[in-house]
Amino acid sequence: MTSVYGPVADWQSDFDHADPEYNRNIHAIWEDLKAAGCPIARTERYGGAWLPLTHEMVHEIAYDTDHFTSRTVVVGQIKPHEVDHLPEFASPPAPIGGAPPITSDPPFHQHARRLLLPAFAPKKIDPLRPEIERMCNELIDKMGDKDAVDAAVEYSQHIPVMIIAHMLGLPLEDADRFRSWVHLVLESVNAPREEREGRFHEFNEYLETHIRDHIENPREDLINDLLNAELMGTKLTSEMVGGMVTLILIAGIDTTWSGIGNSIWHLATNAVDRRRLAANPDMIPVAVEEFLRAYAPVTMARLVTEDHEFHGVQMKQHDWVLLPFPAANRDPEQFENPTEVVIDREVNRHSAFGLGIHRCIGSNLARLEMNVAVKVFLERFPDFELVTDEETVWSTGQVRGPRRLPVRVLSRR
Numbered sequence: 001m002t003s004v005y006g007p008v009a010d011w012q013s014d015f016d017h018a019d020p021e022y023n024r025n026i027h028a029i030w031e032d033l034k035a036a037g038c039p040i041a042r043t044e045r046y047g048g049a050w051l052p053l054t055h056e057m058v059h060e061i062a063y064d065t066d067h068f069t070s071r072t073v074v075v076g077q078i079k080p081h082e083v084d085h086l087p088e089f090a091s092p093p094a095p096i097g098g099a100p101p102i103t104s105d106p107p108f109h110q111h112a113r114r115l116l117l118p119a120f121a122p123k124k125i126d127p128l129r130p131e132i133e134r135m136c137n138e139l140i141d142k143m144g145d146k147d148a149v150d151a152a153v154e155y156s157q158h159i160p161v162m163i164i165a166h167m168l169g170l171p172l173e174d175a176d177r178f179r180s181w182v183h184l185v186l187e188s189v190n191a192p193r194e195e196r197e198g199r200f201h202e203f204n205e206y207l208e209t210h211i212r213d214h215i216e217n218p219r220e221d222l223i224n225d226l227l228n229a230e231l232m233g234t235k236l237t238s239e240m241v242g243g244m245v246t247l248i249l250i251a252g253i254d255t256t257w258s259g260i261g262n263s264i265w266h267l268a269t270n271a272v273d274r275r276r277l278a279a280n281p282d283m284i285p286v287a288v289e290e291f292l293r294a295y296a297p298v299t300m301a302r303l304v305t306e307d308h309e310f311h312g313v314q315m316k317q318h319d320w321v322l323l324p325f326p327a328a329n330r331d332p333e334q335f336e337n338p339t340e341v342v343i344d345r346e347v348n349r350h351s352a353f354g355l356g357i358h359r360c361i362g363s364n365l366a367r368l369e370m371n372v373a374v375k376v377f378l379e380r381f382p383d384f385e386l387v388t389d390e391e392t393v394w395s396t397g398q399v400r401g402p403r404r405l406p407v408r409v410l411s412r413r
């Protein structure tokens, strides 16, 4: 795809979250910005966006739903107010938005959120453990006895898709299409609008077809539950079900794929931690929390609702604001030795799953998938290492994780 914007010249005044260098060097870029006395960077790209880097600022924005709307949470070429008059683009305005509850503001938000919570409660998620374990082992069996394997392409990218497709009642054979739509929504934001439109149309048509099929042939799954659910006394429209399914597909796949990949990347580049965890699998749950803190995959966004001053900068209505939870997780005011990855960190109140009313609904599932994926990988490959840094390919955009992660297998079981 063509790019609208070229390479970044200056991260302080021209940053771009979709520049391939951003995710590759994210922590160094943020450290340099902070060292240069710039805790909140600005760019004119995408019609104007801010990047606050302290825990205090991220926390404040996440809780201030009056000044910061969630109507769209992905910074891209189109701002809703610019296309509201064009029916082919217009999504429902705040407080509902196109993919409730993540695109919703209060008071509607909590009603939409309540509909999804039961499906992700521990009593629904915990029983999935044996199935996830089986899938992870099967993926490793498929790798055969090669000297090097790609832990992203052959492993992490498959695990969340299998679970989400099953929960929603969508065919697993469409896994590649799901991943291509995830790429479309989150990664290709620097491509011209015209190039992306057709793909969005294809995504919507796919969902419409499957929702129609669920209406005609009811079965037990989350799409079915949503079609039968009531929101404030009325049944959901199929557009709203489509919006929620879009959210679950996107939020449930890329995030956990990245979380698993980031954990394996850390282990592949840190022999001491790798050997310690392989020898002490009981430590994995605490280590996973540290991987979530130190390599939090998800940055969300907000739109400014009215002109106002924020920590010394003048924000204008319709400016974008990125909410880098990963930067909040590395704030020295919040964590001791924040840049160090301490796999047995005792106090770890990280923000990887967000802050405030939109805190992640899927955190039980994400934690389970990450724990099982790391455990099985270490059981089967007790020793492994990164092939080379250059061959690791990072995602672009607001969800950060390896998309190619070649590792050399040093021992296997």
Ligand code: HEM
Pocket: 062, 070, 073, 101, 102, 103, 113, 116, 164, 247, 248, 251, 252, 253, 255, 256, 259, 296, 297, 298, 299, 300, 301, 325, 351, 352, 353, 354, 355, 357, 358, 359, 360, 361, 362, 363, 365, 366
């Ligand atoms: C490691 C994996 C994951 C991470 C790091 C993560 C992170 C986040 C974050 C930071 C938010 C807050 C968004 C905001 O403030 O705008 C969020 C919201 C959300 N996440 Fe996750 N997520 C993960 C996995 C999942 C999974 C597996 C699902 C479900 C299948 C899921 C479903 C959601 C939903 C539905 C919301 C919106 C909640 C609301 O608006 O009230 N996430 N997630």
